[in-house]
Amino acid sequence: MNLKYFLLPIVLLLPTMSLLGCATAPVSAGPMDAKIEHQGTSSYVKVVNLAAKESDGFLALQLEVANSDYKRRMIYYRVKWLDASGFQVWDDEPWKPVLMQGSARQNLQARSPTPKARDFRIQFNAENNRPNDPTAPH
Amino acid sequence: MNSLFIRSISLVAVTGLLFGCSGTSSPTVGSGNVSYGDAKAVEQVTNEFGSTDLQMIAESMARSLAQSVAGAPVKPLVTISDVKNKTGEYIDTRSITDSIRVQILKSGTMRFATDIDGMKNQTDELARQSQSGLYKKSKTAKVGEMQGAQYRIEGNITSIVKRSSDTKDVYYKFSLILTDIENGTIEWADEKEIRKTSSH
Numbered sequence A: 001m002n003l004k005y006f007l008l009p010i011v012l013l014l015p016t017m018s019l020l021g022c023a024t025a026p027v028s029a030g031p032m033d034a035k036i037e038h039q040g041t042s043s044y045v046k047v048v049n050l051a052a053k054e055s056d057g058f059l060a061l062q063l064e065v066a067n068s069d070y071k072r073r074m075i076y077y078r079v080k081w082l083d084a085s086g087f088q089v090w091d092d093e094p095w096k097p098v099l100m101q102g103s104a105r106q107n108l109q110a111r112s113p114t115p116k117a118r119d120f121r122i123q124f125n126a127e128n129n130r131p132n133d134p135t136a137p138h
Numbered sequence B: 001m002n003s004l005f006i007r008s009i010s011l012v013a014v015t016g017l018l019f020g021c022s023g024t025s026s027p028t029v030g031s032g033n034v035s036y037g038d039a040k041a042v043e044q045v046t047n048e049f050g051s052t053d054l055q056m057i058a059e060s061m062a063r064s065l066a067q068s069v070a071g072a073p074v075k076p077l078v079t080i081s082d083v084k085n086k087t088g089e090y091i092d093t094r095s096i097t098d099s100i101r102v103q104i105l106k107s108g109t110m111r112f113a114t115d116i117d118g119m120k121n122q123t124d125e126l127a128r129q130s131q132s133g134l135y136k137k138s139k140t141a142k143v144g145e146m147q148g149a150q151y152r153i154e155g156n157i158t159s160i161v162k163r164s165s166d167t168k169d170v171y172y173k174f175s176l177i178l179t180d181i182e183n184g185t186i187e188w189a190d191e192k193e194i195r196k197t198s199s200h
Helices: A003-022 B002-018 B051-069 B093-107 B116-131
Strands: A036-038 A045-055 A058-067 A073-082 A096-100 A105-111 A119-126 B077-085 B151-163 B167-180 B186-199
Touching: A045 A119, A058 A073, A058 A096, A058 A119, A096 A105, A105 B051, B051 B093, B051 B167, B051 B186, B077 B093, B077 B116, B077 B167, B093 B151
Parallel strands: A036 A119, B077 B151
Antiparallel strands: A045 A058, A058 A105, A073 A096, A073 A119, B151 B167, B167 B186
16 A cells, blocks of 8 residues: 555644644534433424533533524523533532523523533423423434 | 141231232321422512522522632632622522532632631630640640631622512512622622512
8 A cells, every 4th residue: 555645644634633632612512402301392492502612621501592482481491410421410400490582592501510510411491392202303 | 738728828818908908108207288399490489589599699609600710720718798688578698608608619619718607606616625625735726727718709689679550570680799808809790680570
């Protein structure tokens, strides 16, 4: 095998890896559905985006929710903070009520309570939920 | 043989009556008119200051404070002064600051010096150990070794209440500041707003 063809991908990959490797601030939120525990299926308010980053050892989350109804709707959420092994590292948080204006999008932010938190699950509950569809993919 | 068989059946039947038929009972005492609930549920019984307000304020303030000192090489030593209640209702603000202190201590980002409320107990114990003559000298806490806090946390809670014939609207604002005790500068401040509306 020609050494040139072997080295070329490595030469191309190294700067890319160093660029991505150094930018450690954003934490991969992973597949959004895996991070959000929906309590029922929301009729109107949906989670449309989830971002996570790390700052000084603490995790910061931003959850973007959208209300497709023209009426105001209540939602409730809280975060379970987990360590790298999946153990919960903080007590259950209080449920937080949020009033969503009609046809509005809103960002909800959360900060981890301890640097031990390396992962999270968001528990999400919206007004007028339908029961979860057991056949729906999670 | 027959007699032994009958006796065995009878024993099983009696045991079943005594234990088996009673079903699995919960380890509770009482008639069942009292029920336990979810301490973290959103409390909407009335629109006066409630448990959810206390929990949300404490969580928001503690996390903001912890984040503000994250990455500091040394954990700052702080003390908590009282939060002034400027609302028209009775609110145990000590309970709020206690929750904030618990959460910050658990986060491991700050240390707390004895506050004014705890000072009498602290000095009483120090005096008892050092002046009573009851303790071995090498095992007693020494006088003059207490550490003074570098920062003081204090704040206030205010409310605006509006009523109409069928609506009551309450707006709460909880403000907290962190002051450098030596030079008097405010190093951090944050606030949490809550609106509660009820109609009847």
